[in-house]
Amino acid sequence: MAFVCEPLSAAVPPTLAAAHLPASIVIIGGGASGNIAAETLRQEGYPSAITLLSADASLPCDRPNLSKDYLAGTAQADWIPLRSPEFYSQHGIDLRLATRVMAIEPTAQTVVLSDGTRLSYGALLLATGAEPIRLNIPGASLPHVHVLRTLADSDALIASAAAGRQCVVVGASFIGLEVAAALRNRGLEVDVVAPEERPMERVLGAAIGDMVRAIHERHGVRFHLGATVAAIAERSVTLSTGEQLDADLVVVGIGVRASTGLAETAGLRIDRGIVVNEFLQTSAPNIYAAGDIARWPDRLTGQHIRVEHWVVAERQGQIAAHNMLGRLRRFDAIPFFWSQHYDTTIAYVGHAEQWDRLEIDGDPAAHDCAVSFWHDGQKLAVATVGRDLDSLRAELEFEQKLGR
Amino acid sequence: MSEESSAGGPDFRQGVLLDRLADGQMLLGHVAGEPALLVRRVEGLFAVGAACTHYGGPLVEGLLVDDTVRCPWHHACFSLRTGAALRPRR
Numbered sequence: 349m350a351f352v353c354e355p356l357s358a359a360v361p362p363t364l365a366a367a368h369l370p371a372s373i374v375i376i377g378g379g380a381s382g383n384i385a386a387e388t389l390r391q392e393g394y395p396s397a398i399t400l401l402s403a404d405a406s407l408p409c410d411r412p413n414l415s416k417d418y419l420a421g422t423a424q425a426d427w428i429p430l431r432s433p434e435f436y437s438q439h440g441i442d443l444r445l446a447t448r449v450m451a452i453e454p455t456a457q458t459v460v461l462s463d464g465t466r467l468s469y470g471a472l473l474l475a476t477g478a479e480p481i482r483l484n485i486p487g488a489s490l491p492h493v494h495v496l497r498t499l500a501d502s503d504a505l506i507a508s509a510a511a512g513r514q515c516v517v518v519g520a521s522f523i524g525l526e527v528a529a530a531l532r533n534r535g536l537e538v539d540v541v542a543p544e545e546r547p548m549e550r551v552l553g554a555a556i557g558d559m560v561r562a563i564h565e566r567h568g569v570r571f572h573l574g575a576t577v578a579a580i581a582e583r584s585v586t587l588s589t590g591e592q593l594d595a596d597l598v599v600v601g602i603g604v605r606a607s608t609g610l611a612e613t614a615g616l617r618i619d620r621g622i623v624v625n626e627f628l629q630t631s632a633p634n635i636y637a638a639g640d641i642a643r644w645p646d647r648l649t650g651q652h653i654r655v656e657h658w659v660v661a662e663r664q665g666q667i668a669a670h671n672m673l674g675r676l677r678r679f680d681a682i683p684f685f686w687s688q689h690y691d692t693t694i695a696y697v698g699h700a701e702q703w704d705r706l707e708i709d710g711d712p713a714a715h716d717c718a719v720s721f722w723h724d725g726q727k728l729a730v731a732t733v734g735r736d737l738d739s740l741r742a743e744l745e746f747e748q749k750l751g752r
Numbered sequence: 753m754s755e756e757s758s759a760g761g762p763d764f765r766q767g768v769l770l771d772r773l774a775d776g777q778m779l780l781g782h783v784a785g786e787p788a789l790l791v792r793r794v795e796g797l798f799a800v801g802a803a804c805t806h807y808g809g810p811l812v813e814g815l816l817v818d819d820t821v822r823c824p825w826h827h828a829c830f831s832l833r834t835g836a837a838l839r840p841r842r
Contacts, residue, residue: 350773352764352783352790352799359834659827663839681839684827697827736824740815743827 362393368674370470370634371396374459376449376610377475378402380411380658381639381665383430385473388669390439398441399467401459403476405446406499407433412658414502415523416688419530421506428499452614454632471634471672474611474622475665478604478640478656483518487580493598496523508597509534516540516585516595518577520547522687523601525560528569529690531599539593540564541572541585548687552731553703553719556694559712559733563689604656606641619643621654626678628668636672638664646699647680647750649728653699657685682746684739695739698729698746710735718742764790764799773797778821780812791832795819798832805830805837 373389375382378400386400402408407429417423436443448462452474458466480495482488492512494505505527509515515531517524520542528538544550546557547564561571575587577598585595606621617623617631621643628636628644639661643654660683667679683699692715700721710717716734720727720742730742761781762768773779773792780802782788787802789811800821802811809825816822819832829839 349767350764350770350790350792350797351767352788354783355786356834359836659839666839686826695827736813737815740822740824740827743822744815744817 361391363395364393364673366395369394369396370672372467372469373398373471373473373672374467374469375400375473375475376452376459377473377477377639377641378404378408378443378445379475379477379639380408380661381475381477381668382473383408384662384665385475385638385669385672386436386441386443387431387439388666389672390441392669392673394669394673396470400436400441400443401447401449401461402443402445403448404498404500407431407443407445409499411497412686414499415496415526415530417530419496419502419505419527420533421530422533449610452610452635454614454616454635457634469634471636473665473668473672474616474630474635474637474641475639475661475668476607476610476641478606480600481603481605483577483580483600483602485577485579487582487585488600490580490582490598492582492596493580493600495600496527497604505597505599506534509536512536512597514539514594515597515599516577516593517599517601518542519601519603520544520571520573521551521601521603522548524599525564525601525689526687527599527601528564529567529688531597532564532567532569533690536597537570538568539570539572539595541575541577541587541593543574543576545573547571547573552694552696553706553721555706555708555712555717556719556731556733559692559715560689560694562713563692567690604640606654608641611637611641619652623652626680627671627676628664628679629671636668638668644679648682648698648746649701649723649726651701653701655683655699657683659684680750682743684743692733694731694733695736696729696731697739697743698727700728703728761787764788776816778812778816780810789821791816791821793819793832800830800832800835804828 409428451460514537517540547560549557575589579586611622622637640656643652646653663681670677687694703721703723705722707720718732721729732739764781779790789802791798804823809823814822814824822829
C-alpha cells in the first residue's frame with residue numbers, strides 16, 4: 349500500500365558563500381527573462397544585491413495574457429502581475445519601475461540611469477526585449493492607432509474598445525489574430541488586413557493557416573489578405589487595393605524589433621539581436637543576455653536563432669541566473685510557444701525558420717492534428733492542435749536528439 | 753483560466769494498493785482535499801500537487817520524463833521529488 353500523508357515544506361534556499369559570486373547583479377528589463385532571473389538568483393541563495401531595472405511603469409507582468417483573456421475581458425486584473433509588489437522587497441530585489449538605462453559601461457562595469465545615477469555590477473543581464481514595429485504610412489500616429497506590448501497598451505486598447513465599434517487589425521500573425529479574437533469577444537466588428545495569402549502561413553503552413561482563418565471567420569472576423577494598409581484616417585483606413593474600410597480603432601501587429609540600442613552603444617556583438625554563446629554570455633565579460641533580445645546557437649539546426657516567445661524567455665532567464673552564479677549551464681531548451689484562438693489552442697515545439705516540407709497527421713479542419721516542419725531532410729518543429737500529449741512527446745524527441 | 757483538477761479520485765491518506773499503479777503511471781486523487789498526483793517510477797513513489805502552478809493545467813494529462821512531470825498546457829516541468837518548477841512557471 350502507498351500512503352501520502354502531508355506536504356513537504358518548501359525547500360529553503362541554500363546560502364551561497366559570497367566569495368566567488370558577483371558582488372552585485374544588475375538586470376536591465378522587467379519582462380519574462382529579467383523577472384525570472386531575479387527570482388532564480390534568490391531561489392539559488394544568491395545573498396548580495398539584485399537590482400531589477402524596468403523601463404515599464406507596471407510590475408513585470410504575464411505578457412501572453414495581454415493579448416488573450418485579459419484583452420478579451422475574461423481574466424481578472426490581478427492575474428496579470430507575475431508577483432505581488434511585496435514579493436520584490438521581501439526577497440531583497442530592488443525593483444525600479446519606469447527606470448531607463450541610458451548607457452552601459454562595460455570596462456567600468458557600471459550602468460548609467462537616465463537621472464545620471466551610476467550602478468555598479470559584478471554581473472549584468474540584458475533582457476531589454478523588443479518593441480512593436482510601427483506603420484510608416486499617413487495617419488500611423490493618430491491616437492486611435494494602437495500597438496500591443498505592455499499592460500498600458502492593453503489597458504488603452506480595452507478603453508478604446510469600450511467606445512469603439514469597428515476595428516481594423518493590421519497583421520495576421522500572433523498578436524493580430526489574438527487581438528481579433530479578443531475584440532470579437534468584446535463585440536466589435538473586426539477586419540484583419542495582411543499581405544500574406546493565409547494567416548500565420550509562414551510559421552504554421554497552409555493547412556493550419558486555413559484552419560485559423562476558418563475559426564476566425566466563424567466568429568465573424570473579415571479577412572483582407574494579399575493587401576496592406578496604405579493610409580489611416582480618423583474613421584477609416586484605405587488599403588493598397590484601394591478599398592476603404594470603416595475603422596474607429598486600428599491595432600497594428602506587424603512584428604517587433606529587438607531593443608539592442610544599449611548593447612550596440614556599449615560595443616557588444618550584435619546581429620539582429622544580442623549575440624550570445626550557449627551559456628547566454630555576450631561578447632563582453634560578465635554581461636549576459638536573455639529573452640527576445642538574445643540570439644543564441646541552436647544545436648538542432650547549427651544556426652544562431654532569436655525566438656520571441658514567452659517560455660523561451662523564461663527558460664533563458666533561469667539559465668542566465670545560474671550562469672551568473674558561476675555555473676556553466678548550456679541553454680538548449682527546445683523552443684515552445686502556444687497561440688490561442690477562441691477555444692482552440694495551437695502548440696508548437698522546435699523552431700523552423702525555414703521549411704521545405706511539411707507532414708500532416710490528422711485533420712486540421714477538425715482541430716485535431718500534428719504538423720511537422722522539415723528542412724533539408726531534418727525535422728525542425730511540430731505544431732499540434734488538440735494533441736497536447738503529442739506536443740510534449742515531440743519536445744522530448746527533440747531533446748533526445750540533442751542527447752539530453 | 754485558473755481551472756484546477758477536480759478533487760476527485762482516492763484519498764491518498766487512506767492508502768492506495770500498489771498494484772493499482774504501474775511504473776510510469778499517474779493516479780489522480782487528493783490529500784486532505786488538495787488534488788494530488790501519485791506517481792510510481794522505478795526509483796520509487798512520488799506525490800505532487802495535481803495542478804500546474806502556471807494556469808492550473810492538469811498534470812495527470814501530461815508527460816512523465818524520468819523524475820519529472822510536464823504540463824500539457826504550456827510545458828512547465830516539475831520535479832516529482834520536490835514539486836519544484838524546474839522550468840517555468842513558479
